[in-house]
Every structure is written in C-alpha cells, then in structure tokens.
Amino acid sequence: MSTVSLTLQPRPIDPSVDHEIQAIVAGSGTGSTCNTDLAAGPWDFDARPGYGPGASMGDVIPTGAPRQPQLPQEYRDASDEELDARIRAAKQTLGDRVVVLGHFYQREEVVRHADYVGDSFQLANAAKSRPDAEAIVFCGVHFMAETADLLSGADQAVILPNLAAGCSMADMASIDQVEECWETLEDVFGDMDTPDADGLLPVIPVTYMNSSAAIKGFVGRHGGIVCTSSNARTVLEWAFARGRRVLFFPDQHLGRNTAKAMGVPLEQMPMWNPTRPYGGTDEATLRDSRVILWHGFCSVHRRFTVDQIAQARAEHPGVEVIVHPECPMDVVDAADSAGSTDFIRKAIAAATEPTTFAIGTEINLVQRLAAEHPQHEIFCLDPVVCPCSTMYRIHPGYLAWVLEALVAGTVLNRITVPSSVADPARVALERMLAAKPAGAPA
Known part of the structure; x- marks a missing residue:
C-alpha cells in the first residue's frame, strides 16, 4: 500500500x-478594538x-x-x-x-x-x-x-x-510655538547665526519628516535639517558637527532614542513643553543641554508598553520583538531591536527560518506583513486593534x-x-539628502 x-x-x-x-463590532470576531466607531464610514x-x-x-x-x-x-x-x-x-x-x-x-x-x-x-x-x-x-x-x-x-x-x-504628532509643534521657543533660545544664547570660536552655532533645529511644511520652512531658514526615522542618527551627527546642541521636534521619543544610542546622557536632553512658561525648563538646564526635546509623540506608538513585551515573551518563548523608534524609551530598551518601518520589513524578510515576531508599530502594516510572510508568526504587540486614526x-x-x-x-x-514656505523647506530637505552616514560613499 x-x-x-x-x-x-x-x-x-x-x-x-x-x-x-x-467582525469584532458584529460579534463574530475575537479580540477587541479601541473604538467601535472605526467600523463606520469615515x-x-x-x-x-x-x-x-x-x-x-x-x-x-x-x-x-x-x-x-x-x-x-x-x-x-x-x-x-x-x-x-x-x-x-x-x-x-x-x-x-x-x-x-x-x-x-x-x-x-x-x-x-x-x-x-x-x-x-x-x-x-x-x-x-x-x-x-x-x-x-x-x-x-x-x-x-x-x-x-x-x-x-x-x-x-x-x-x-x-x-x-x-497627523496629531505633526500638529503638536505649530509654527507659532516653534518660533516662540526659538525667541526664548535667542534670549538665552544670543546671536543664533554667529558661530563660536570652534565654528559651532548655539542651536541647530532638526525636524522629523512628520511635521508641517511651515515647520520644515522654519528649519530651512535657521540652518537646520529634516530627518526620517531611518536616518535620524546621520542627521544628528550632521547637526552636532555644526552646533553645540539640537532642538529636535516634534517627536520626543525618536529624538531621545536616537541621541541616547549616540551616547548623549539623558540629563542633557531636557523637554520643551510649549504649553508651559519657558518650556517648563530653565536657563541653566538649556545651557547644559545637548538635545532639547519637543513635547510631542505618536499616539499609535505610545500605546506599546514593556508589559506587552513581557507578555509576548511569556506566551511565545523565543519571540523576536521589533519596535519603531517612535515608541517610548523603555519599550525600545526592552525590545530586541528598533527601527523604521523599512527596517522592520527588511528584518522580517531576512529571516530564513520560521520565526515568531512581535511588532510594535501600526496594525495595518503588521497584518500586511503577516499576510506576506505566512511562514512566520507575526502579530502586533498591542492586542487591541487600533489603527492610526487619521x-x-x-x-x-x-x-x-x-x-x-x-x-x-x-x-x-x-x-x-x-513658495515663501516651500523654498526654505526644500533647503532643509536637500540638506537631509546630502547628509551621508559616516563611511558612506560620497
């Protein structure tokens, strides 16, 4: 036989x-969603x-x-x-x-x-x-x-x-708030356009791509640069080569996680909260700073927690945890690795053996990756289904x-x-394109 x-x-x-x-809202699916109105038409x-x-x-x-x-x-x-x-x-x-x-x-x-x-x-x-x-x-x-x-x-x-x-994160740094912050920094450091004896400016503004064109234009006018989650370290290196410190906005977490990985002490990364007088800080703290972080964040990536990582490790021994650098610092520290959406996609594509991945980023991308790589078990760290609302x-x-x-x-x-905004914004974007990682070909 x-x-x-x-x-x-x-x-x-x-x-x-x-x-x-x-399916969840109809009662035919398992799990939960953060808002049942997501089932309605936008x-x-x-x-x-x-x-x-x-x-x-x-x-x-x-x-x-x-x-x-x-x-x-x-x-x-x-x-x-x-x-x-x-x-x-x-x-x-x-x-x-x-x-x-x-x-x-x-x-x-x-x-x-x-x-x-x-x-x-x-x-x-x-x-x-x-x-x-x-x-x-x-x-x-x-x-x-x-x-x-x-x-x-x-x-x-x-x-x-x-x-x-x-985008709620982009809206957390309005042009009026950033200009008010800059005026305060001018009161502290004086002429922001004149380098010191070492050729360094007092502050270099750096904005995340997740910001308005007006903010990008501001950065372009003030000698600054744009960054993405993929090249944030390269951009900070560019800024430190030109300035004593960096004003980083609007996402505090990307700025903190990137600067920490570069060796900047946490005590030299004060927070600037635009809703508080003097940003909630003081002159001595600002003078001692290396990176001034804006009080902004991504609501999607702020949902991820260390407890979720612990639960994933308990329920899936050997799980590989990858999170986005917009996540809070303790979550990035607890993960196996952190990187941009492109980093996450490439890490999964590079896995040659069936692997369990717990991913800390937006659910639409996570479920798409799970469908594209059925040889792996891929799930979102947050068990509640909550897509980016916007x-x-x-x-x-x-x-x-x-x-x-x-x-x-x-x-x-x-x-x-x-054009009054577009021209300086393009300058900031062009600086980013010209900034190359150390050792990269020109």
Whole structure:
C-alpha cells in the first residue's frame, strides 16, 4: 500500500484591518478594538472637529485644521466591490496621467490600488520619479502630501483624498510655538547665526519628516535639517558637527532614542513643553543641554508598553520583538531591536527560518506583513486593534471620488505649499539628502 506525503501549506491570512474591526463590532470576531466607531464610514465624522475614531482623547486638533466636505452619497452607499471596480476603471482610463501613492499604514482596501507603497519620504521620492504624471494622489496624511508637493513639479497636482487626514504628532509643534521657543533660545544664547570660536552655532533645529511644511520652512531658514526615522542618527551627527546642541521636534521619543544610542546622557536632553512658561525648563538646564526635546509623540506608538513585551515573551518563548523608534524609551530598551518601518520589513524578510515576531508599530502594516510572510508568526504587540486614526480616514470611497473627478477633468482636494514656505523647506530637505552616514560613499 503506497503512502502519499502531504505538505501542509501556511494558512492564508486576511490583511484587512477593516474586516477584523467589522467582525469584532458584529460579534463574530475575537479580540477587541479601541473604538467601535472605526467600523463606520469615515464620512460620518467629516463634519466634526477631531482626528476621528481611535484617536487619543489627549490629541486636541488645532483650530482651523482642514475639514473634509461631505463625500457624495453615491460613494458612501457603494459596496466594497463596486468601489474597487470603479477605482480600477478610473485608473485604467487615466493611465500614466495619475500616480497613486499608498503609505504603509493605509488600510488594505486602499493600498491594493497604489502604484507605490512606502513611508512618507519613500513616497515623496516615488512622486519625483513620475514627472510626467499630471496628478499625484497621496493616500496618507496632510504633511505627506505637502512634502510631495515640495518635491514634485510645479505643474503636478498633489491630491489628498480626505482633507481630514491630518497627523496629531505633526500638529503638536505649530509654527507659532516653534518660533516662540526659538525667541526664548535667542534670549538665552544670543546671536543664533554667529558661530563660536570652534565654528559651532548655539542651536541647530532638526525636524522629523512628520511635521508641517511651515515647520520644515522654519528649519530651512535657521540652518537646520529634516530627518526620517531611518536616518535620524546621520542627521544628528550632521547637526552636532555644526552646533553645540539640537532642538529636535516634534517627536520626543525618536529624538531621545536616537541621541541616547549616540551616547548623549539623558540629563542633557531636557523637554520643551510649549504649553508651559519657558518650556517648563530653565536657563541653566538649556545651557547644559545637548538635545532639547519637543513635547510631542505618536499616539499609535505610545500605546506599546514593556508589559506587552513581557507578555509576548511569556506566551511565545523565543519571540523576536521589533519596535519603531517612535515608541517610548523603555519599550525600545526592552525590545530586541528598533527601527523604521523599512527596517522592520527588511528584518522580517531576512529571516530564513520560521520565526515568531512581535511588532510594535501600526496594525495595518503588521497584518500586511503577516499576510506576506505566512511562514512566520507575526502579530502586533498591542492586542487591541487600533489603527492610526487619521490614516484610517482615507477610505476607498474617497479614492474613487478623486480619481473619477480627474477622469471628468476636475482636481479635488489639491494640496499646495506657498513658495515663501516651500523654498526654505526644500533647503532643509536637500540638506537631509546630502547628509551621508559616516563611511558612506560620497
């Protein structure tokens, strides 16, 4: 009697966070979500001020933040299948006239239509690679669309499908607050534009990519530079070669984790809280500082905790824990490694043997990685399903709406940065592009 050898195939994994949330709310799925309103259409919240369901209660949206007009009824009523078909048809009609960019944290139902998928800077560069496209549809958040406008051609229209897709972290450092901080630092250090005997300026401003174009413009005007989570160390090295200290905003955690890894003592990294007089610090502390950290953070990455890591290690012996450097310092210290979204993706792709990974970053990316690498067990450190509230404001209905408008010859939700801001912001971005890690080829 012959025997047949069967090879067990890895189970298919549904990468759709929306499907999981719908099942949880309907009672047919396991687990929990941070807000059951995430199961509703984002258009239910367009008229309300705020970042949307799932946002931290502490994230207060600035007055005057962009609002999205009500999405036409036909898009709100359309089924997932109809929207998918309409998006595909519009893209086919438009052809090379349009390029769709999808951030890693976008819902699966949107990312599947993207011509390029990546982080904010990778996508801005992708836009640069398509100079002949008449329109760039950026499925991300507001500051990302601004950056794409900075780096794309003047004749290209950058479109954000939902104007309400902002970023609470970027909003934690307004241009007025940063300029007020800078004025205080001028009172402490005097002339900020004149180097000392060693050729160093008193303060070099460094802004994370996750900031408004106005903030990038401020940095460009004051001899500063932009960084990403991938090159933060290289950028800090660039800044320390030119200044005594760095003002780092808006994310305190990326600044602290990066500077600590470079050997900067914690006591030389005071916090600047823009809601407090003198930033909540004092002149002596500022003079002794190496990195002045802005009191900002990512609400998604702040959800990850050391207790979650301990639970993952207890339940999955041998688990490899990888977190994003926007996580708090104690979480980064407790993890096996920390790095950008690209670092996380590459670490998983490089694993040659089946491995269990616990990932501390946005759930849409984690579930997509789990679907792409079924040979591994990949799960999010946070057991509560809570996507980035503002990324989640981009729904296929909005994507279909702006694409079909382009087919009809109408540009909706165009994002433009005025030249008075764009010119110095490009300078800050160009400095970042020119900054190379030590030992890298010129």
